[in-house]
Amino acid sequence: MTTTQPPNDAPNDSPENAPENGEPNSGAASATDRPGLGQSAVAGLLAAGSALAAGELAGSLAAPVPGPVIGVANRVIDLAPQWFVEFGKSVFGLADKPALVLGTIIVSLVFGTALGVASRRRAAIGMGGIAAFGLVGLIAIGTDAQGSWIAAIVVSTVAVAAGIGALRLLIAANVGEATVQSGLRPPTNSTSTVPSPADPPVSRRSFLNWAGVVGATVAVAAVGSRQIRSRSSAAQARDAIDFTATTADSASTEIETVVSRAASGPVGSTPGITPLVVPSNDFYLIDTALTTPQVDPNNWSLTIRGLVDNETTYTYDELLDRSDTIAPVTLSCVSNEVGGDLVGNAIWRGVPLVDLLEEAGVKPEATQIASRSVDGWSCGFPTEAAFDGRTALVAVGMNDEPLPLKHGFPARLVVSGLYGYVSATKWLAEIELTTLDDFDGYWIPRGWSKLGPVKTQSRIDTPGNGQQIEAGSELAIAGVAWAPSTGIAKVEVRIDENDWMEADLGESLGPDAWRQWVVGWEATEGQHIVEVRATDESGETQTPDFAPPAPDGASGWHRIRVMGV
Ligand SMILES: Nc1nc2c(c(=O)[nH]1)N[C@H]1C(S)=C(S)[C@@H](COP(=O)(O)O)O[C@H]1N2
Numbered sequence: 173m174t175t176t177q178p179p180n181d182a183p184n185d186s187p188e189n190a191p192e193n194g195e196p197n198s199g200a201a202s203a204t205d206r207p208g209l210g211q212s213a214v215a216g217l218l219a220a221g222s223a224l225a226a227g228e229l230a231g232s233l234a235a236p237v238p239g240p241v242i243g244v245a246n247r248v249i250d251l252a253p254q255w256f257v258e259f260g261k262s263v264f265g266l267a268d269k270p271a272l273v274l275g276t277i278i279v280s281l282v283f284g285t286a287l288g289v290a291s292r293r294r295a296a297i298g299m300g301g302i303a304a305f306g307l308v309g310l311i312a313i314g315t316d317a318q319g320s321w322i323a324a325i326v327v328s329t330v331a332v333a334a335g336i337g338a339l340r341l342l343i344a345a346n347v348g349e350a351t352v353q354s355g356l357r358p359p360t361n362s363t364s365t366v367p368s369p370a371d372p373p374v375s376r377r378s379f380l381n382w383a384g385v386v387g388a389t390v391a392v393a394a395v396g397s398r399q400i401r402s403r404s405s406a407a408q409a410r411d412a413i414d415f416t417a418t419t420a421d422s423a424s425t426e427i428e429t430v431v432s433r434a435a436s437g438p439v440g441s442t443p444g445i446t447p448l449v450v451p452s453n454d455f456y457l458i459d460t461a462l463t464t465p466q467v468d469p470n471n472w473s474l475t476i477r478g479l480v481d482n483e484t485t486y487t488y489d490e491l492l493d494r495s496d497t498i499a500p501v502t503l504s505c506v507s508n509e510v511g512g513d514l515v516g517n518a519i520w521r522g523v524p525l526v527d528l529l530e531e532a533g534v535k536p537e538a539t540q541i542a543s544r545s546v547d548g549w550s551c552g553f554p555t556e557a558a559f560d561g562r563t564a565l566v567a568v569g570m571n572d573e574p575l576p577l578k579h580g581f582p583a584r585l586v587v588s589g590l591y592g593y594v595s596a597t598k599w600l601a602e603i604e605l606t607t608l609d610d611f612d613g614y615w616i617p618r619g620w621s622k623l624g625p626v627k628t629q630s631r632i633d634t635p636g637n638g639q640q641i642e643a644g645s646e647l648a649i650a651g652v653a654w655a656p657s658t659g660i661a662k663v664e665v666r667i668d669e670n671d672w673m674e675a676d677l678g679e680s681l682g683p684d685a686w687r688q689w690v691v692g693w694e695a696t697e698g699q700h701i702v703e704v705r706a707t708d709e710s711g712e713t714q715t716p717d718f719a720p721p722a723p724d725g726a727s728g729w730h731r732i733r734v735m736g737v
């Protein structure tokens with residue numbers, strides 16, 4: 173029994189007997205009573221795992237407060253130099269955030285493993301290391317936009333206690349004589365502090381048992397914390413919203429008619445073309461949030477402040493009641509490459525931003541509309557954009573439903589003709605009227621342009637780049653083109669730099685939404701270059717000049733290669 177039962181008290185300092193000055197013979201027990209290298213490493217690894225899992229569990233109970241993993245990863249995002257962020261995106265693409273979370277966990281576990289090995293010499297190294305580890309978590313959570321110092325102290329104390337507890341337990345289970353030192357002297361065991369040759373297998377078994385118990389507990393806590401976070405009050409509150417009863421109904425019926433006509437029409441029914449309205453589940457996602465902010469609309473309000481006559485505040489219900497504007501708007505990310513898919517068209521529902529601004533009374537010196545999210549992200553655009561007649565909404569709905577959590581529930585900004593990074597704040601918390609000089613949004617000091625008007629673009633959805641096509645038969649070349657707030661007037665396609673052919677345009681949802689287009693071409697054998705360009709309603713044709721996304725959006729014509737066989 174004593175062999176599988178670890179001490180319920182850890183050794184005070186098992187390596188006490190180990191040589192402290194490097195002399196192998198300075199202690200009677202010498203190296204023989206030191207925990208095995210592999211077992212120490214596993215003990216450290218599991219101690220770090222215990223600290224992380226316990227911290228995550230504590231954090232999830234205090235949601236939306238982040239746990240240590242997300243807290244640290246958030247700080248990495250904030251503090252990382254631009255090249256690191258770019259590198260992450262180039263290697264992991266849209267999986268850059270999961271990769272960062274995984275990286276944070278791996279670095280922590282490697283650190284723990286090293287601590288476990290180091291604590292063979294001095295147990296204090298392990299304990300101190302875990303405490304230092306806890307301090308990093310404390311600072312990360314305390315400085316997080318969704319964290320607080322009280323939560324940070326509680327979460328990191330729980331994490332450190334779990335980490336140190338696990339380490340002591342496993343070191344105790346690992347050291348044969350630990351049982352003796354801690355006073356739990358097994359009746360049949362030797363009283364000597366020097367293990368007998370029979371001890372190693374005994375302690376090994378006990379160690380493995382306890383490592384298994386700790387490992388399983390870590391796994392349960394980690395899964396549990398995720399589970400708790402996902403069953404959030406935000407998702408429940410969203411499910412409970414009655415989204416149908418509104419004066420916006422007739423507008424949305426009209427849009428639905430156009431959308432369904434488009435889907436069966438000659439352009440929209442082209443196989444492989446992007447739908448006129450992208451379902452919310454397929455809509456591109458870009459944000460700096462490592463976990464989706466969980467906002468309970470019942471404890472949320474939007475404040476408009478700064479250079480205004482009177483600061484105003486709106487509850488969710490007030491905004492929902494007033495959300496009678498329905499607008500198809502194509503949203504695009506400045507990071508979208510020519511031909512890329514970080515762009516989408518959705519039907520947004522909300523309150524015109526101008527109405528809310530007029531209630532607050534914008535002072536003449538306010539040249540910038542800044543906004544912040546509950547998770548501390550921010551952006552800003554010139555005040556004119558809210559007053560020049562373009563579509564600019566505080567949106568509560570997307571495609572006939574309350575905003576999905578990932579797309580900014582309970583409310584976000586949608587401003588036609590501006591890239592998301594300067595305008596489209598999700599999980600909106602406040603709007604501040606300020607000046608262009610006085611405030612820079614999140615991405616501006618990170619190398620992106622202060623102003624972010626969307627560049628007119630067109631994309632070939634089908635055929636795909638490099639695709640083989642059937643020579644001698646009619647090929648449908650189709651895609652989408654957008655010039656939000658101006659509208660698309662014309663789309664042209666050319667093959668192998670021959671004359672431009674004008675494409676047929678699909679149904680129009682207004683100047684803010686993209687247009688589907690199609691052009692037929694009798695394919696011939698061999699390799700061909702297909703290019704597309706759009707002209708907007710002001711008569712401006714898309715520039716052929718190539719520009720990368722940074723700093724103010726990609727330009728150039730989308731160009732693909734096909735092979736006729
Ligand atoms: N809170 C918050 N809002 C944000 C962002 C963000 O990182 N955090 N990213 C912006 C960017 S860069 C874009 S392109 C759009 C994308 O919106 P979507 O994820 O709903 O497509 O959201 C914008 N709003």
Ligand SMILES: [Mo]
Nearest residue numbers: 505506592593
């Ligand atoms: Mo973006």
